[in-house]
Amino acid sequence: MAKHAGWMAGTAAAVLLAAGAITYAVTEDGGSSGSTPSVDSADAGFARDMAVHHQQAVEMSYIVRDRTDDKEVRFLAYDIAQTQANQRGMLLGWLDLWGLPKVSSQAPMTWMGRGDMPSAGDGSLMPGMATNTQMKKLESLSGKQAEIVFLQLMTAHHKGGIHMAEGCLEKCEVGVEKRLAQTMVNGQQSEIDLMTDMLKQRGAKPQP
Numbered sequence: 001m002a003k004h005a006g007w008m009a010g011t012a013a014a015v016l017l018a019a020g021a022i023t024y025a026v027t028e029d030g031g032s033s034g035s036t037p038s039v040d041s042a043d044a045g046f047a048r049d050m051a052v053h054h055q056q057a058v059e060m061s062y063i064v065r066d067r068t069d070d071k072e073v074r075f076l077a078y079d080i081a082q083t084q085a086n087q088r089g090m091l092l093g094w095l096d097l098w099g100l101p102k103v104s105s106q107a108p109m110t111w112m113g114r115g116d117m118p119s120a121g122d123g124s125l126m127p128g129m130a131t132n133t134q135m136k137k138l139e140s141l142s143g144k145q146a147e148i149v150f151l152q153l154m155t156a157h158h159k160g161g162i163h164m165a166e167g168c169l170e171k172c173e174v175g176v177e178k179r180l181a182q183t184m185v186n187g188q189q190s191e192i193d194l195m196t197d198m199l200k201q202r203g204a205k206p207q208p
Contacts (some may be wrong), residue, residue, distance in 0.1 A: 035160065036098050042171035044100050045111025046181070047091040049126060050164055051102070054084040054091070056129055057157055060150060063138050067146035072198065076191070083187065090180065112167040128160015148204045151195045155206045158195075159189040 037043035061081035065074055095102050099175075108126045109114035123132035130153045138149050161184060168181040192206075199205055 004136040005050050028137070034174070037174060039100050039104075040106070040111070041173070042111045042168065043111075043177055044095065044098065045088045045104070045173045046164065046168040046172055046177070047094050048102060048104055049108050049111070050107070050161070050168075050184075051088050051091040053126055053129060053157075053161055053164065054088040056162075057081075058088070058133075058156065060130065060135070060138065060153060060157070063135070064146055064150035066144045067138070067150075068144075070143075070147055073147045073150065076194070076198075077090075077150070080191070087180065087184070094174075094177065109164070109167075112171065113169075126160060127163055130157065144202060148199065148202050150154050151199050151202075152204070152207045155192055157200075162188050162192075 011039065028170055058081045061077035061084075065077045065081075068074065092102060104110075107118060117127075120129070120131060123135070124130060128191075136155060138146060141149055165181040165184040165188075169178055169185070172181065174176050198208055
């Protein structure tokens with residue numbers, strides 16, 4: 001990860017600024033009852049799980065950025081990494097504000113009533129997450145092949161993220177968190193449409 005240090009440092013200030021701003025917003029907004037979310041609430045569960053989900057998207061974006069010279073793909077990867085790193089900072093900031101742990105003994109997506117859903121394994125903890133094998137494959141490719149695999153993996157990743165964000169829209173109580181979830185749904189669906197077109201331009205399709 002050392003080769004990504006410069007890029008990661010470039011996002012640090014923005015993440016801290018965003019987290020600080022959102023902390024103030026959550027303090028002002030609060031939950032529907034004005035109380036702090038509990039450790040097993042949907043608000044806390046979504047924040048924990050989506051932070052993990054987002055981290056992998058950031059990692060995938062760093063990888064493809066170094067595996068291709070295609071400006072369109074590099075720009076998309078940079079945008080995804082910036083956006084999801086900022087959002088991850090917000091999610092972790094909320095957990096700090098609420099005095100709640102960033103990890104849970106419960107299975108991922110328990111807050112959605114889906115804790116008994118089997119994961120894909122091999123590092124894929126939630127829907128849409130790539131396996132360790134898929135991540136290693138992406139690291140081994142370059143040029144057009146890397147672009148196609150990245151676009152396919154990120155499309156699946158976004159679909160899983162949208163599913164989780166829609167779960168928050170249904171179950172979360174903190175208004176500002178629900179608004180962020182809606183932003184995720186809108187933004188990631190737009191990127192799915194874009195990536196579908198980008199795959200078509202490269203003679204490929206999203207994974208079934």
